[in-house]
Amino acid sequence: MRVLVIGANGKVGKNIVQKLMENGHEPVAMVRDTDQVPYFEEQGASTVLANLEKEIDHAFYNIDAVIFAAGSGPNTGPDKTILIDQEGAIKSIEKAKAYGVQRFIMLSSMAADRPESAPVEIRHYLFAKHRADEHVRQAGINYTIVRPGMLTNDKGTGKVTLKEHIDDFGDIPREDVAAAIVHLLEVPESEQKSYDLVSGDQLIEDIR
Ligand code: NAP
Numbered sequence: 001m002r003v004l005v006i007g008a009n010g011k012v013g014k015n016i017v018q019k020l021m022e023n024g025h026e027p028v029a030m031v032r033d034t035d036q037v038p039y040f041e042e043q044g045a046s047t048v049l050a051n052l053e054k055e056i057d058h059a060f061y062n063i064d065a066v067i068f069a070a071g072s073g074p075n076t077g078p079d080k081t082i083l084i085d086q087e088g089a090i091k092s093i094e095k096a097k098a099y100g101v102q103r104f105i106m107l108s109s110m111a112a113d114r115p116e117s118a119p120v121e122i123r124h125y126l127f128a129k130h131r132a133d134e135h136v137r138q139a140g141i142n143y144t145i146v147r148p149g150m151l152t153n154d155k156g157t158g159k160v161t162l163k164e165h166i167d168d169f170g171d172i173p174r175e176d177v178a179a180a181i182v183h184l185l186e187v188p189e190s191e192q193k194s195y196d197l198v199s200g201d202q203l204i205e206d207i208r
Helices: 010-024 036-043 076-100 120-138 173-182
Strands: 003-005 024-031 046-049 065-068 103-105 142-148 150-152 159-164 171-173 193-199
Touching: 003 010, 010 024, 010 173, 024 036, 036 046, 065 076, 065 142, 076 103, 076 120, 103 120, 120 142, 142 173, 150 173, 159 173, 171 173, 173 193
Parallel strands: 003 024, 003 065, 024 046, 065 103, 103 142, 142 193, 150 171, 171 193
Antiparallel strands: 159 193
């Protein structure tokens, strides 16, 4: 599959591009700066220059699936969070629809399904993720929403807990998040589903 990775230069995004290559897919890394291109070209991955705050149509030509892994990060104000995590995601969903992309995987966040109960400092972030998730659910495309717990830079274990709802907040290496997302691309049972994701003991490759 030719897969557009939005947020490819991010910490999860880089892992996603690598896992896509390992699994025989053709990633197209969407980056917003020419300085970010050589990293991907050296691995043999294609790139497309596009910024979620600007025109992004050209990134969606000849794409089979989209993985949205972008985010404004913890150091910006709520305005940027809404612009990227919410409006950037909604724009990406609409472009995927317009260009006939069949599959969309949304990297969301644990607790985005219940933002009203979050501490006030992160409530705007979880509402932004929540609105993006609601949009993809109603878009009429084959979506999967993945809501991971706290991300770490630890080495992946290949084992996770992926369930429609997990009560206890946990953490998970970014590498395992990427592996799970890339695996789910080709699991039809995961279409039109939303999952929480933390470290656990299910082998990612066995998930159906
Ligand atoms: P990250 O390293 O900050 O990556 C985010 C990526 O989004 C960056 O590559 C960034 O581009 C890109 N981006 C930001 N603004 C953009 C724009 N206007 N146009 C195009 N791309 C843009 O984050 P991460 O650690 O990989 O996390 C990925 C996602 O997981 C985030 O959405 C985050 O909210 C979510 N998440 C995080 C946690 C956690 O514990 N941290 C938990 C659950 C979910 P540049 O590289 O150019 O800056």
